[in-house]
Amino acid sequence: MLKETRSTCCYCGVGCGVIITSEDDRITGVRGDPDHPANFGRLCTKGSTLHLTAKLDTRVLQPEMRTSRHSPRQPTDWDTALDHVADRFAETIREHGPNSVAFYISGQLLTEDYYVFNKLAKGLIGTNNVDTNSRLCMSSAVSGYKLTLGADAPPACYEDIDHTACLFIAGSNTAYAHPIIFRRIEDAKARNPDMKIVVVDPRRTDTATFADLHLAIQPGTDVALFNGMLHIMLWEGMLDQAFIREHTNGFDALKETVREYTPKMVADICGIREADLVTAAKWFGSGPSLSMYCMGLNQSIHGSDKNAALINLHLATGQIGKPGAGPFSLTGQPNAMGGREVGGMANLLSGHRDLDNPEHRAEVAALWGVEDVPATPGKTAVEMFDALKSGEIKAIWIACTNPAHSMPDLNQVRAALENAELVVLQDAYGNTDTNIYADVVLPATSWGEKEGTVTNSERRITHITPAVAKPGAARHDWEIVVDFAQRLEQRLGKANTLFNYLVPETIFNEHRESTRGRDLDITGLSYQILDTQGPQQWPLNEKVSTGLQRLYSDGIFPKPDGRAQFHIAHYKPTADKTDARQPLHLLTGRLRDQWHGMSRTGTVAQLFNHVDEPVISLNQQDMERRQIKPGDLVKVSNKRGSLTLRAQPSDEIQPAQSFIPMHWGSQFMSGLGCNALMPSAFDKISRQPELKHTAVKLEKVELAWQMTVMRNSNDMHLLEAIRRLLPGFDYASCGLYGRGNGMVVLQAAHHAAPDAAVIDALDALLGMTEGAPMLNYQDARRGISKRILVEPDVATGRQQVTGVRLIGETLAAEWLREVMTEGQFSDELRRWALAPLSAPPTGQRSRGKIVCNCLNVAENEIIDTIQMGADFITLQNKLKCGTQCGSCVPELKKLVQLHGRTAA
Numbered sequence: 001m002l003k004e005t006r007s008t009c010c011y012c013g014v015g016c017g018v019i020i021t022s023e024d025d026r027i028t029g030v031r032g033d034p035d036h037p038a039n040f041g042r043l044c045t046k047g048s049t050l051h052l053t054a055k056l057d058t059r060v061l062q063p064e065m066r067t068s069r070h071s072p073r074q075p076t077d078w079d080t081a082l083d084h085v086a087d088r089f090a091e092t093i094r095e096h097g098p099n100s101v102a103f104y105i106s107g108q109l110l111t112e113d114y115y116v117f118n119k120l121a122k123g124l125i126g127t128n129n130v131d132t133n134s135r136l137c138m139s140s141a142v143s144g145y146k147l148t149l150g151a152d153a154p155p156a157c158y159e160d161i162d163h164t165a166c167l168f169i170a171g172s173n174t175a176y177a178h179p180i181i182f183r184r185i186e187d188a189k190a191r192n193p194d195m196k197i198v199v200v201d202p203r204r205t206d207t208a209t210f211a212d213l214h215l216a217i218q219p220g221t222d223v224a225l226f227n228g229m230l231h232i233m234l235w236e237g238m239l240d241q242a243f244i245r246e247h248t249n250g251f252d253a254l255k256e257t258v259r260e261y262t263p264k265m266v267a268d269i270c271g272i273r274e275a276d277l278v279t280a281a282k283w284f285g286s287g288p289s290l291s292m293y294c295m296g297l298n299q300s301i302h303g304s305d306k307n308a309a310l311i312n313l314h315l316a317t318g319q320i321g322k323p324g325a326g327p328f329s330l331t332g333q334p335n336a337m338g339g340r341e342v343g344g345m346a347n348l349l350s351g352h353r354d355l356d357n358p359e360h361r362a363e364v365a366a367l368w369g370v371e372d373v374p375a376t377p378g379k380t381a382v383e384m385f386d387a388l389k390s391g392e393i394k395a396i397w398i399a400c401t402n403p404a405h406s407m408p409d410l411n412q413v414r415a416a417l418e419n420a421e422l423v424v425l426q427d428a429y430g431n432t433d434t435n436i437y438a439d440v441v442l443p444a445t446s447w448g449e450k451e452g453t454v455t456n457s458e459r460r461i462t463h464i465t466p467a468v469a470k471p472g473a474a475r476h477d478w479e480i481v482v483d484f485a486q487r488l489e490q491r492l493g494k495a496n497t498l499f500n501y502l503v504p505e506t507i508f509n510e511h512r513e514s515t516r517g518r519d520l521d522i523t524g525l526s527y528q529i530l531d532t533q534g535p536q537q538w539p540l541n542e543k544v545s546t547g548l549q550r551l552y553s554d555g556i557f558p559k560p561d562g563r564a565q566f567h568i569a570h571y572k573p574t575a576d577k578t579d580a581r582q583p584l585h586l587l588t589g590r591l592r593d594q595w596h597g598m599s600r601t602g603t604v605a606q607l608f609n610h611v612d613e614p615v616i617s618l619n620q621q622d623m624e625r626r627q628i629k630p631g632d633l634v635k636v637s638n639k640r641g642s643l644t645l646r647a648q649p650s651d652e653i654q655p656a657q658s659f660i661p662m663h664w665g666s667q668f669m670s671g672l673g674c675n676a677l678m679p680s681a682f683d684k685i686s687r688q689p690e691l692k693h694t695a696v697k698l699e700k701v702e703l704a705w706q707m708t709v710m711r712n713s714n715d716m717h718l719l720e721a722i723r724r725l726l727p728g729f730d731y732a733s734c735g736l737y738g739r740g741n742g743m744v745v746l747q748a749a750h751h752a753a754p755d756a757a758v759i760d761a762l763d764a765l766l767g768m769t770e771g772a773p774m775l776n777y778q779d780a781r782r783g784i785s786k787r788i789l790v791e792p793d794v795a796t797g798r799q800q801v802t803g804v805r806l807i808g809e810t811l812a813a814e815w816l817r818e819v820m821t822e823g824q825f826s827d828e829l830r831r832w833a834l835a836p837l838s839a840p841p842t843g844q845r846s847r848g849k850i851v852c853n854c855l856n857v858a859e860n861e862i863i864d865t866i867q868m869g870a871d872f873i874t875l876q877n878k879l880k881c882g883t884q885c886g887s888c889v890p891e892l893k894k895l896v897q898l899h900g901r902t903a904a
């Protein structure tokens, strides 16, 4: 039976509404929900391929556990797994106290899931050791808001994009990380070409290319920039003195501070032109100005200062609480906001309450019906894994996050996981880096299967309902927590009263009660209202019928005297500094089509077409100086670790800087990924680590032996088997490619030829052994071995290349990949395959990366068309690229900018 279910996209904090189609309890399609106010029907590349992730082969569908540390895990049933975990937790708590256990959870959980985890730790066990991946993400935004405005509430909304005159984007690559917001920005700019867009980012991202002014500051220098802008606005008389006088405190002290941030000094620190600084200040000062910011500000040891220094600009100019104005932190994860609302962090309490406030603690204790909630703050992410390593924390429960991939200084984090007495992992997927450390795996339901609520970046809550039933033995996240909590209550000799929930709605209603009278009061909401009236913004209390679109319009802030507070921040450098031994800045961040550790996006072939391998991007100058050619392998290292990967020149990167995407970890490459290198140093206030920056050295690596493997298949078990080979090579990466079923890809290089048995085993996996219908060329003297599998297509009967395994001669790999994708076998290919050539036949040129993923349009076709004179519109008309989801539009415009000029 065909069914349609309204839900939201489970990727970023834009929180787009989706309509899921399912047939006989299987998800078959997804489209944007035209009625959802976050996206009005649009979806980006990731959202529009969500249904392709709804397959079960990489999911965990059965609880698994091991009883001794190094024995393999065995499948088991829920009772056995949860009794075991409850016994171990109870034992540990009895022997070592409540702070010997910890929960590390996630901004991708639903609010109801989050709520029960928090209550389990703080209400039942009596520990504040509950922290989340939001510590790596939004924690500095939280402290920035609280320091200045008094509460953790993004005051603006998406519609403000339509009303602003100056959009100030700092440390956010909106075009990649919040694509549907970027579509709104494009629309607003098209409607109002006078609107100014400023982008502050060391890299010339697609977002920066779209801007009227790109301030390519040196990494970590944002505070100097913001102070410098305030200095100029002050000098130019652009401040709103009445607003400062009536609604703020602390301006005089701030004035003293910014006095020294002269344009000259700031331009020097930031590495930008003085004139550009002045322009930015003038645009911001004229307003209305809306700032949007993300990890480039938050992931810093001065993240709280960076956030607060930017909010200072809004307060000093009165650019807050009115249309088109305000500081707007973009949330990363789909429900980072919900986690903050329920106070699911080591220093927070339910309903935006603070742990260090005795009244707040008493209120929460009364609500839960417990004697008290513990007063001492729990361990935050980095501290939690440190304590696990030292043995202070003995048992950890990890849910909906993958710390063995996403935490900084991974060698230490992995040592901590090794050292733990008990690691419980509650995840939906099995293909994660943390999975290998788990003693107990608890299978959770995931996108399309769950019920609960999420809050997006603009404070908007959506109620989602399941499209399909729970697969296998998987359970909902909240159900797992509730079942465990009841077992633990029993073992700790407590009454069975705290976790009597049968449906998530009961949890929501309790959470709702916790917000009564608070800044985020949602006492006027219910599941029923959300279902009938659609997603709503908070606050929305009992007395009103709609939520507040924009906060602080009355100039009253949630501080004791109702006034906002200016924050004094001085510029200080990054934790790691470059020097002669580590001369390169390394930045990290996101790609358009992948999501974090790729447990979901890494199962969709199409999402590898934009970027198919982990690379370090460098400035051309740095490549030349080191005699590194595009595609050469390099070793990137610092005192914490090292990583081997390919180097590529990029016009986005400044000299002496480099960039590695955060997505590839040991599931998709040999090595741990970029977080082997990142520092765990964190901001004193927000405790958020500096995941954006470190210093590294770079050496070219020459590996004598090279291999490329491609096999038409969507069998995740083949990918899984190939994945197990990765650690055996000095360099290796694996993944998928193509469209539809696509292919499994392995690239490898090694200092010497590996054992013949390794290759034999690989050939067997690929079904490319003697007797298979393939071309087979061996030249032992030159170290060349080529195998090309040719099979008839089931539908057309035409001969088709379905597998390639090349050793020693891999230059033709890209050409062969296209032959495989297009499914043609030719005599030319036969000639090439059976001769010791080193390059693809003349006239064969690869298409390059796929820029438009929806309509499968590649970079080289686009460049050719531009060079024949096409502008952006002609390009769209001719090739249709960028006409569906629009995620590639910024890149298309950039290509027109880059190649249009040369043609003219």
Ligand SMILES: Nc1nc2c(c(=O)[nH]1)N[C@H]1C(S)=C(S)[C@@H](COP(=O)(O)OP(=O)(O)OC[C@H]3O[C@@H](n4cnc5c(=O)[nH]c(N)nc54)[C@H](O)[C@@H]3O)O[C@H]1N2
Binding pocket: 012, 013, 046, 137, 170, 171, 172, 173, 174, 176, 177, 178, 200, 201, 202, 203, 205, 218, 219, 220, 221, 222, 294, 295, 296, 297, 331, 332, 333, 587, 588, 589, 590, 591, 592, 593, 594, 595, 596, 692, 693
């Ligand atoms: N495609 C995709 N989208 C995502 C995600 C994903 O995994 N994939 N994840 C989601 C999540 S959880 C998050 S938190 C968001 C993150 O969204 P963003 O923060 O927008 O993305 P990042 O690429 O991490 O970092 C943004 C930019 O910060 C810049 N930067 C580095 N150092 C500095 C600095 O010192 N100052 C300034 N001003 N900029 C700096 C980087 O060059 C980078 O371009 O994305 C969300 N959306």
Ligand SMILES: Nc1nc2c(c(=O)[nH]1)N[C@H]1C(S)=C(S)[C@@H](COP(=O)(O)OP(=O)(O)OC[C@H]3O[C@@H](n4cnc5c(=O)[nH]c(N)nc54)[C@H](O)[C@@H]3O)O[C@H]1N2
Binding pocket: 106, 108, 133, 134, 136, 137, 138, 295, 299, 332, 333, 399, 400, 401, 402, 403, 405, 406, 407, 408, 426, 427, 428, 429, 432, 444, 445, 446, 447, 477, 588, 589, 590, 595, 596, 597, 598, 599, 600, 662, 674, 675, 678, 691, 692
């Ligand atoms: N170097 C560097 N490191 C970074 C960053 C960076 O910019 N640079 N960014 C940081 C940021 S902002 C973030 S948010 C983190 C993200 O880092 P992680 O939280 O580690 O990222 P994910 O891969 O999204 O992990 C989510 C996990 O939940 C599982 N999952 C999915 N759905 C469900 C579900 O419904 N229930 C359960 N129980 N599990 C589910 C997935 O399989 C996956 O294993 O990374 C941080 N690390």
Ligand code: SF4
Binding pocket: 009, 010, 011, 012, 013, 014, 015, 016, 039, 042, 043, 044, 045, 046, 047, 048, 177, 178, 179, 180, 181
């Ligand atoms: S912008 Fe893309 S990833 Fe983010 S919620 Fe919307 S569809 Fe999902």
Ligand SMILES: [Mo]
Binding pocket: 136, 137, 138, 332, 333
């Ligand atoms: Mo994030």
